[in-house]
Each structure stands twice: as C-alpha cells, then as structure tokens.
Amino acid sequence: MPALFLTNIKNDAPSPRFQGYVEGRMIYPSAEEGGTISQMNVDAGDDVQRNQTLFRQDTTLKDTQRQQAEARLREAQARLRNVRAPQQRPEEIEVxxxxxxxxxxxxxxxxxxxxxxxxLFRKGVTSQALLEQAEAAHQRDSAAHAEIRQQIEAAGIGGRKNEIQAAEAAVDAAKAALAEVDRRLTKAEVKAPRDGRVEDVFYSAGEMVPAGTPVLALLPGGNLRIRFFVPVPSLSALSLGDEVLVMCDGCPPDIKARIAFIAREAEFTPPVIFSEEERSKLVFKVEARLIGNEHALPVGLPVTVAPTVDSE
Structure with a gap:
C-alpha cells in the first residue's frame, strides 16, 4: 500500500502519511451451558465495569437440581449417623x-x-468332688461374666468399619454434587471479565443460546489499536514507542497513538527475489495504541496516520 506524502512545514521535507483503520480486539462472553437468557442487563454502547452482570440464564431446572442435591446430602448424612450410632438404645445397654x-x-x-x-481339701475336711464342683461353678460364673461384657461392647459399637467408610464416601459425594450445582448456578450469571464497552449484542432476553456461543462483543480498555501499513522506505523512520497522529473525517483533532508493534515480515510477500524497485512496494503492518480516550474512534473506521514532528 503506497504512502502519501505531504510537505512538512518545519523542514520542507516530505512527511509520509500511512493508511490504516481502527481495530478492536474483542472478547466474547458466553455461557458454559446452553439455556434461555432470562435477563439481558446491557446494550450496545454501554460502558461496563469488571464483575458487572452482563446477562443471566434461566435457572429453573438448576434450582430443582439443587433441591435434589440437598435432599441427597441430607439422606447420606442421616445414613452416616445411623451406622455410627450404637446398635442398641441406651436403656437396653443399661440393662x-x-x-x-x-x-x-x-x-x-x-x-x-x-x-x-x-x-478345706488341703486340710482333708472336704472331698475331691466338692472341690471340683466349686471349680466348675467359678468357671461358669466367669464365662457368664465375660459373655455379658462382650454383649455390652457389641451394643455400643456402631456399624462395621467398611460400612462407616462407605457412608462417609456417600456424604462426600453428595457434598461434591451440591457444590457442582452451586457452581453451575453461579455460572448462569455471566459477568464482565474486564472494564470495557459493549460493542454488539447478539441475543436478547427470551432467546435460547447454545453452550459456548458468544452472547455479546466486549471491547476491554486498552484493546483498541490503530493498524496501518508502512512501505519499506519509510519503515526505518518508525520505532516502537514513537507517537503518531491519527486523522480521519469528522474525528477530534490531535488524536495521538503510540506504536506498540511493528511486523517482522512484509504483507503479501510472493516467493521471488525483488529488485530495488519491487522491494519499495512491500508494506509492513504496524499497530499503535491510542493515547487518552480510546473510545473516541469506532472500530473499523479508516484513518490516516502520520509521524509526529518529534518522532521524525
């Protein structure tokens, strides 16, 4: 794209001007899940702040799923309490x-x-039979006492270890399911990830939106660029950080931008060796960030860019 040359009043040297346009690097907020938009909070041209609600999806189904998840959690917690509880009631244990x-x-x-x-047996007063009878009675009473103690211990023990572990795992799973439903409910309200301006809105309240489909276009602050093209002879006069003037029909005067990117490769370069004359026709893409009010220019507007006097 050839450069246009005007006369520089300061030194009467040709002052190049380059053709370009305003480019906006949009982000496109969308919903993780498909659903109907119940509320659209912004319109094209609105300025929004970070974390401001852009739109909401209908959550009737998710609300029902949350109630079900809460019910399953309560059921799992009750089951865990049962397996941890003693197998007999306190009054039975007291008996x-x-x-x-x-x-x-x-x-x-x-x-x-x-x-x-x-x-008595040692003194010869009693018989062997009475001694054996006393030994048997003591063994019987000791065995009965041990049996009762085992019954008391068993009555105070809850469910078996593996049953308790299974019940605990069921509670953890129910908690995770409830947390997932809560996360999905939170995602049904889509918020602005950054400060910016709404450039376009693709859906309205009441419309069904597929999962991952952009609902609107948001231009964050700092994402507006002036993209222009510089021929080889003028490329050496520009450097990263240089200021340039941006001009267009009906635009405010003295709009400035700062060069933030210069391409390393020429645009549309065919695979041939160029002569000096052909080489001068190559152009390089350059991008500059607006200084000041970046919303002063609409996206896609054709502009003319010229180096400032200080950068020449």
Whole structure:
C-alpha cells in the first residue's frame, strides 16, 4: 500500500502519511451451558465495569437440581449417623450393664467358695468332688461374666468399619454434587471479565443460546489499536514507542497513538527475489495504541496516520 506524502512545514521535507483503520480486539462472553437468557442487563454502547452482570440464564431446572442435591446430602448424612450410632438404645445397654454387675458379683462369690473348698481339701475336711464342683461353678460364673461384657461392647459399637467408610464416601459425594450445582448456578450469571464497552449484542432476553456461543462483543480498555501499513522506505523512520497522529473525517483533532508493534515480515510477500524497485512496494503492518480516550474512534473506521514532528 503506497504512502502519501505531504510537505512538512518545519523542514520542507516530505512527511509520509500511512493508511490504516481502527481495530478492536474483542472478547466474547458466553455461557458454559446452553439455556434461555432470562435477563439481558446491557446494550450496545454501554460502558461496563469488571464483575458487572452482563446477562443471566434461566435457572429453573438448576434450582430443582439443587433441591435434589440437598435432599441427597441430607439422606447420606442421616445414613452416616445411623451406622455410627450404637446398635442398641441406651436403656437396653443399661440393662446389660446391670446384668454384668450381677455376673461380676457371682464371679466374686464363686471365687471365694473355690478358695474355701481348696483350703478345706488341703486340710482333708472336704472331698475331691466338692472341690471340683466349686471349680466348675467359678468357671461358669466367669464365662457368664465375660459373655455379658462382650454383649455390652457389641451394643455400643456402631456399624462395621467398611460400612462407616462407605457412608462417609456417600456424604462426600453428595457434598461434591451440591457444590457442582452451586457452581453451575453461579455460572448462569455471566459477568464482565474486564472494564470495557459493549460493542454488539447478539441475543436478547427470551432467546435460547447454545453452550459456548458468544452472547455479546466486549471491547476491554486498552484493546483498541490503530493498524496501518508502512512501505519499506519509510519503515526505518518508525520505532516502537514513537507517537503518531491519527486523522480521519469528522474525528477530534490531535488524536495521538503510540506504536506498540511493528511486523517482522512484509504483507503479501510472493516467493521471488525483488529488485530495488519491487522491494519499495512491500508494506509492513504496524499497530499503535491510542493515547487518552480510546473510545473516541469506532472500530473499523479508516484513518490516516502520520509521524509526529518529534518522532521524525
């Protein structure tokens, strides 16, 4: 794209002017899941702030799913409490404890009787049969006492370890399911990721939007560029950071931009070796960021760019 040359009043040297246009690097907010838009909060041309709500999806189905997830969590928690609880009621356990106390008394009495029979047998006063009878009675009472103690221990133990672990895993799964529904409910309200201006709106409230489909176009602050093309002879006069003037029909005066990008490769370069004359026809893409009010120019507007006097 050839450059246009005007006379520089300061030094009477040709002042190049380059043709270009305003480019906006848009972001396109969308919903993670398909659904109907219940509320559209912005319109084209609106300025928005970061985290401002752009639109909401209908959440009737998700609200129902959340109620179901809450119910499943309550059920899983109740099941866990049941398997952790003692197998018998407290009053039943107290009856067993009373029985255990009677059995312990019987053990003590039979132990005393056994000791007495052994002493009498040693003195020759009692018979072998009475001694054996006392030993059997003590063994019987001891076994009965041990049985009662095992019953008390079993009555106070909840479900088996593997059953408790399974119930705990079910509670964790129910909590995760509820958290996922909450996350989906949060994502149904789409917010602005950055400050910017709404350039276009593609859907309205009441319309069905597929998952991942852009709902609007947002131009964040700092994403507006002046893209222009510079021929080879003028390329050496420009550097990163240089200021340039931006001009167009009906635009405010003294709009400036700062060069932020210069391409390393020429545009539309055919695979041939160029002569000096052909080489001068090549152009390089250059991009500059507006200084000041970047919303002063609409996206796609053709502009003319010229170096400032200081950058020449």
């Amino acid at each position: 067993l404890r009373a029985t255990e106390r009677r059995a312990a008394t019987a053990v003590n009495l039979s132990a005393l009787e056994l000791a007495r029979q052994r002493e």
